[in-house]
Amino acid sequence: MPKAKMKYRNTASFGKRQEYSVVAELLKREFDVYMTLVDDQGIDCIIRVNDKKYIDVQIKARSKNAKQWNFFAAMNFKPRNNLFFIFYTEMNDTYWIIPSKELVKICHQNVSGKHTGKRHLTLPKQATNKKALRFEKYKNENGFNLLKSF
Numbered sequence: 001m002p003k004a005k006m007k008y009r010n011t012a013s014f015g016k017r018q019e020y021s022v023v024a025e026l027l028k029r030e031f032d033v034y035m036t037l038v039d040d041q042g043i044d045c046i047i048r049v050n051d052k053k054y055i056d057v058q059i060k061a062r063s064k065n066a067k068q069w070n071f072f073a074a075m076n077f078k079p080r081n082n083l084f085f086i087f088y089t090e091m092n093d094t095y096w097i098i099p100s101k102e103l104v105k106i107c108h109q110n111v112s113g114k115h116t117g118k119r120h121l122t123l124p125k126q127a128t129n130k131k132a133l134r135f136e137k138y139k140n141e142n143g144f145n146l147l148k149s150f
Helices: 003-028 100-106 130-138 140-148
Strands: 032-035 045-050 053-062 071-075 083-089 094-099 119-122
Touching: 003 032, 003 045, 003 053, 003 083, 003 140, 053 071, 083 100, 083 140, 094 100, 094 130, 094 140, 100 119, 130 140
Parallel strands: 053 083
Antiparallel strands: 032 045, 045 053, 071 119, 083 094
8 A cells, every 4th residue: 555545544543543542541440431423413422420411522632743733623512511522642642631611711712714713722732831730630530530520
């Protein structure tokens, strides 16, 4: 197979591979996870909390080869109590679990251009700066604990 096709295939399948990796992380932590067949509602999986309570999860991942490996763009969502985003940055092998009601406050919303009204998020690149400290409550185990306490 030519290199160009292989590179595209690796790029195209990265997001799906990461969705499964995130689901595996959730299962390791004993969450009751259900995968959706189609992502037409911005939901990649559902976590069942109990018979009457569930969490919708949108998974976003950035490869270590991405030019802006900590930048997530063109997000369009309505914040609600039971919607969480799980961001994964391969460059530093980090999970960021953010409730949508908090995410809407820390995202920036585009005011012009092709993606007017959509949101974007820049996660910390460094582990020990002011921004990193503000995001610490969403990082790795702290973030997974936010899901557990829902």
